[in-house]
Amino acid sequence: MMRLLQLNAWTAGLAALLVLLLLATKLIQPDFGGSGLDSLARSALPFALATVGMAVVVIAGGIDLSVAAMMAVASVTAAVLMDGASDGQAVFAVIAVLLVGLAMGTLNGALIVVTRVPDIVVTLAMLFVWQGVALLILNAPGGGAAPWLRALAVGGVTIPGLPPALTDWLPRGVVFLAVVVALVWLPVRRSKLGLMLYAIGSDPQAAFRSGVPVGLVRVAAYALCGLFAALGGLTVTMATGIGEPIPGPYLLASVAAVVLGGVVLGGGRGTILGPILAVFILRIVRLDLTLLSVDPNVAAIVEGLIMVAVVMFGAVLATRGRKA
Amino acid sequence: MTTTDTPTLARLGRLMVDNPLIPLTLILLALVAALAILNPAILSMFWVGNTLKIAIPLAMLAACQTLTMLTGGIDLSVGTAATIAAYVTATATPLIGAPGAIGIAMACALAIGVVNGIGIAFARVHPLIMTLGTGLIATGCLLVYQRSVISTGTIYPDVLVWLGTGRTWGLPNGLFLFIPFAALILWAQRRTGFGRLLYAIGSNETAARLSGVRVWQVHLALYSLSGVIAGLSGLLYLGMVKTASLSLALPLDLPSVAAAVIGGTSIFGGRGGYGGTILGALILTVLATMLTLLQMPEGGRRILYGAIILAVTALYIRLTDRS
Numbered sequence: 001m002m003r004l005l006q007l008n009a010w011t012a013g014l015a016a017l018l019v020l021l022l023l024a025t026k027l028i029q030p031d032f033g034g035s036g037l038d039s040l041a042r043s044a045l046p047f048a049l050a051t052v053g054m055a056v057v058v059i060a061g062g063i064d065l066s067v068a069a070m071m072a073v074a075s076v077t078a079a080v081l082m083d084g085a086s087d088g089q090a091v092f093a094v095i096a097v098l099l100v101g102l103a104m105g106t107l108n109g110a111l112i113v114v115t116r117v118p119d120i121v122v123t124l125a126m127l128f129v130w131q132g133v134a135l136l137i138l139n140a141p142g143g144g145a146a147p148w149l150r151a152l153a154v155g156g157v158t159i160p161g162l163p164p165a166l167t168d169w170l171p172r173g174v175v176f177l178a179v180v181v182a183l184v185w186l187p188v189r190r191s192k193l194g195l196m197l198y199a200i201g202s203d204p205q206a207a208f209r210s211g212v213p214v215g216l217v218r219v220a221a222y223a224l225c226g227l228f229a230a231l232g233g234l235t236v237t238m239a240t241g242i243g244e245p246i247p248g249p250y251l252l253a254s255v256a257a258v259v260l261g262g263v264v265l266g267g268g269r270g271t272i273l274g275p276i277l278a279v280f281i282l283r284i285v286r287l288d289l290t291l292l293s294v295d296p297n298v299a300a301i302v303e304g305l306i307m308v309a310v311v312m313f314g315a316v317l318a319t320r321g322r323k324a
Numbered sequence: 325m326t327t328t329d330t331p332t333l334a335r336l337g338r339l340m341v342d343n344p345l346i347p348l349t350l351i352l353l354a355l356v357a358a359l360a361i362l363n364p365a366i367l368s369m370f371w372v373g374n375t376l377k378i379a380i381p382l383a384m385l386a387a388c389q390t391l392t393m394l395t396g397g398i399d400l401s402v403g404t405a406a407t408i409a410a411y412v413t414a415t416a417t418p419l420i421g422a423p424g425a426i427g428i429a430m431a432c433a434l435a436i437g438v439v440n441g442i443g444i445a446f447a448r449v450h451p452l453i454m455t456l457g458t459g460l461i462a463t464g465c466l467l468v469y470q471r472s473v474i475s476t477g478t479i480y481p482d483v484l485v486w487l488g489t490g491r492t493w494g495l496p497n498g499l500f501l502f503i504p505f506a507a508l509i510l511w512a513q514r515r516t517g518f519g520r521l522l523y524a525i526g527s528n529e530t531a532a533r534l535s536g537v538r539v540w541q542v543h544l545a546l547y548s549l550s551g552v553i554a555g556l557s558g559l560l561y562l563g564m565v566k567t568a569s570l571s572l573a574l575p576l577d578l579p580s581v582a583a584a585v586i587g588g589t590s591i592f593g594g595r596g597g598y599g600g601t602i603l604g605a606l607i608l609t610v611l612a613t614m615l616t617l618l619q620m621p622e623g624g625r626r627i628l629y630g631a632i633i634l635a636v637t638a639l640y641i642r643l644t645d646r647s
Contacts, residue, residue, distance in 0.1 A: 295468065298468055301465055
């Protein structure tokens with residue numbers, strides 16, 4: 001009970017920090033409003049989905065270094081399949097991309113379980129493999145995206161029957177994220193699988209002795225990560241309208257957001273909400289730096305420093321936890 | 325000690341684990357033979373010199389991976405460190421002359437290594453994540469620096485060009501730098517206290533710590549050294565390709581890991597050595613020539629490198645489990 005309270009305290013603290021940062025943004029840029037929130041949500045969407053995927057694997061006691069590369073594969077697959085396709089065909093393209101993501105994640109997990117090579121090495125090797133696959137599918141940025149897909153994440157929410165002014169401030173990107181996470185993660189979390197994910201993360205041996213099929217659950221965790229990575233890659237294509245074969249800076253960002261979000265590296269503890277809040281915090285910091293007209297490259301350095309500091313802090317905490 | 329199933333295979337496996345130089349040499353010879361069959365005209369003294377020339381910067385960067393992997397770590401910032409050293413040298417030479425520029429460049433590379441060392445030694449961040457992060461930050465710094473020196477133009481110091489492109493008796497001058505370097509690393513890993521500490525930490529860090537090893541000092545020194553070596557290989561690479569680009573040595577990041585893994589250095593630490601890594605770098609260079617001949621696209625190469633790392637690591641785990 002105490003721990004539950006503590007975890008919720010961490011998440012509540014993150015939410016408070018997010019509100020404070022939003023207020024600070026409003027102070028820096030007085031006319032910051034609906035469109036600002038919209039672009040923020042759109043830029044945070046791939047990061048958030050990568051982070052959710054990473055968080056699932058970290059909760060299950062692993063790490064997936066190939067998440068950014070899988071997103072690249074999903075992005076180019078989507079762009080190639082949707083290039084010149086009709087709206088109906090684009091639906092199949094989306095389904096195909098999600099299946100590809102599941103397959104990539106399953107392969108990662110299966111290789112870890114079958115070869116018994118540590119997850120960090122396997123996913124490092126797979127990072128290169130997926131990079132190569134993305135380059136083979138599309139050598140340079142290109143392809144296309146279906147317009148209805150772009151409309152899913154761009155602009156404000158309009159609910160028929162309500163005046164637009166009432167709902168317009170809420171970005172569709174946030175709604176998209178909430179719906180996706182609710183559709184995929186909540187059923188898993190509520191089912192036996194969710195419990196087993198936490199179980200193998202906190203103590204694989206104890207989980208094994210309690211009858212949890214550790215190998216299969218681990219594969220499932222990586223498969224979920226692959227699915228979220230595919231969704232993330234899809235949003236990259238959605239936001240830009242083209243496929244991007246070179247992986248974006250999502251790997252380190254997702255690890256940092258997971259740590260900042262209160263998920264312990266090593267597994268077994270944490271929620272999904274915390275990391276998502278952490279993603280928005282990190283993106284707002286970036287936005288504020290831009291609004292303060294800091295050189296974008298300097299902003300990238302500051303962002304990198306924050307991430308490394310967060311990861312270092314998390315590692316110190318994890319070491320302390322192990323000693324105690 | 326004898327295994328019930330396929331004892332010859334097990335013995336062969338143990339031989340390969342204990343003495344990786346023999347099978348590696350055989351693989352290298354087989355690759356050269358295959359190349360000779362594919363294109364008989366390619367084998368010449370000039371080709372041998374050229375292969376050595378291309379393999380030297382790779383082998384030097386792979387030294388960083390070998391040393392860090394001996395302790396169970398890895399250094400993914402070497403490509404960035406090398407690129408920064410090369411870029412700073414090329415752009416600062418017109419302003420302050422070659423010796424000063426090289427000095428600043430090496431200081432930058434050392435700084436990257438020191439930051440890695442601090443994060444790994446004190447905060448105990450996993451080396452992979454730490455070096456990836458420093459690489460990212462350092463790339464950002466390079467972009468900022470690039471905007472401030474955009475007008476100065478570039479000059480490549482004569483020493484580096486001589487080292488990178490010159491030849492003596494048909495062999496590349498880079499060997500003048502590489503042979504003493506390799507001898508030093510080979511001597512250091514076996515015969516010095518520092519080298520033995522690397523193996524000790526890699527085999528069992530707790531045991532090493534309990535025996536009185538100050539692990540943080542070793543980590544700090546190791547990653548600083550790795551930064552310096554990366555800077556040095558960046559300088560050599562600059563002399564070789566004579567272009568200062570922002571992604572100069574980045575494509576070497578991944579092959580440097582692959583070279584060390586192929587060379588028999590265990591990514592979990594405690595096993596391996598630089599001798600195998602040199603052969604690994606040569607094998608990769610010959611393999612790259614072959615892939616170019618076969619017109620394999622860049623994507624295919626990356627897949628191949630990833631698959632090699634995974635397959636070799638899995639193989640070593642199997643072999644060491646049995647014995």
